[in-house]
Amino acid sequence: MDGENTTDTLLEVRAHRSFDTIAQQDWDACACPETTDGGPPRDPFTTYRFLKALEDSGSVGRGTGWQPHYLTVHKEEEVIAAAPLYVKSHSQGEYIFDFNWAHAYENAGGRYYPKLQIAVPFTPATGRRFLTRPEHEAEGMAALVEGAVQIASDNGLSGIHATFCTEGEAAAGKAMGLLHRTSQQFHWLNDGYADFDDFLATLSSRKRKTIRKERRQAQSFGGEIVALTGDDLRPEHWDAFWTFYQDTGSRKWGTPYLSRDFFDRVQEMMRDDVLLVLALRDGHPIAGALNFIGRETLFGRYWGCTEHHPCLHFELCYYQAIDAAIARGQSRVEAGAQGEHKLARGYLPAATASLHWFADPGFTRAISQYLEAEAEAVEEEMEILTSYGPFRRDTPEEQD
The missing domain is CATH 3.40.630.30 (Gcn5-related N-acetyltransferase (GNAT))
Incomplete structure (x- = not known):
């Protein structure tokens, strides 16, 4: 699929069923460009070595319900963007749950699975999901979203879900018309x-x-x-x-x-x-x-x-x-999904984000209304939980 950017240079989006057809230097130039200074990646989960370890070990692929269809965006001879895209036949291993959506869609006569998932399998850690080279953020993400939507439309798939994306990606996706979902975890801040x-x-x-x-x-x-x-x-x-x-x-x-x-x-x-x-x-x-x-x-x-x-x-x-x-x-410890018991140990509520697109306009409207109400409930719960946090309030009784 081709798309055009503001300079009229054609962008080509390619889908790959294996990392064998993607060069590591091309993927990591999008996934972790910050490592050129010799330091570690922001997170290791979208690096070539992590995702390929999942693939080569059989943790994803045939029989797992996570079928790779990695996306790359090419501008002339350069890969400017990439995304870890999977075709999912279930909702296991995602940690931002849509089981109720699947039941509602299928009860209405639709077919929820298979669906497309832009995510790191089995990893509820916030990070970039629309991986772009520096200075190609806007056009790269737009091309990845357009490419995923085209794949879903061409194959009659119910929708696309990008889970544990960054707040910046969530804002950009919302501006593109994707649905923004707010969830929460518990993080420790240094x-x-x-x-x-x-x-x-x-x-x-x-x-x-x-x-x-x-x-x-x-x-x-x-x-x-x-x-x-x-x-x-x-x-x-x-x-x-x-x-x-x-x-x-x-x-x-x-x-x-x-x-x-x-x-x-x-x-x-x-x-x-x-x-x-x-x-x-x-x-x-x-x-x-x-x-x-x-x-x-x-x-x-x-x-x-x-x-x-x-x-x-x-x-x-x-x-x-x-x-x-x-x-x-x-600056932070992310201790995984769920677990209110973390609150007493200094881990406070933190918002996480995901993006969603559905082919069915009626279902899109229904989920949009649901997400508005859910976001309000999550915000209220986070405020309440934070108020019960373990931190001192500088009153005399709080002193040793």
Whole structure:
């Protein structure tokens, strides 16, 4: 499909069923142009190496309900934009839920699946979804949206969903006529803390004492806690973590989303992008939490254990992540989807965004009305939750 930009130069949008037909340097020039300074990407999830690890490991593709149709936009001989696009036969692994929309559409006689999803599979982390080279943001995103709409229209698909996009993308998409949905997560924000105690000093006395107690309980499990990245990671660490991940995945989703081979590929290509926190007893891992390292954000992703100990989950997933973010000078920890229990541990409500397009005008109107009401409810809930947050309000009773 071709489109024209303001200089009358033709833009060509291509769909790819595999990364084998996309050059890594072309994709990453759009996905993570900031890495030219030698630093890490804003987030590793849209990089070529992460998405290709999902594909090559069989975590996406045939039989998974996530069929790759990656998009690239070409301007003359240069790739100026790209998007991780998938054809979905279900709504699993997305974390911004549209099950009710699917039921309503199908009850009205429509066919909701397959649909198009612009997303990072199994990853509820905010980041760019319309990947563009610098200075090509507007024309690149417009071409990607137009290309996705054309694919959906040509194939009779119900709609397109771009999940966990940035607020800038959400605003641009809304201006293009896409529907904007607001959801929420819980994020920890670094207010320039020198260390964990500096963070604790901003909390109410009661919450401060509770967190200190939880950390003492967690660290008394009878072993040691280590945080590993880069060359400190070894294959046996992934063997242990695979056991943890299988247990958690089976309980949460029925079947784990990621294959064992995915973690081997992470070890091979992405060990500098991960921070694996393990609880060891006599040198053997009994619990672990996997984080991915972004330029300014630490992204908590998976947790699991073979032994249950009081508060060990909070320590490995939340408090160790805060320690690491402070040490690295990172501004934020995103601890994954859902979980109001994070509020008491310093993780406050944060808005997340998604964009949606439907082929059916009547359904579009109905969802638009729904999203307006939902956005008001989410905003109100965030205000209420924030008011119950653990931070000190500078009253005498809040002092130690």
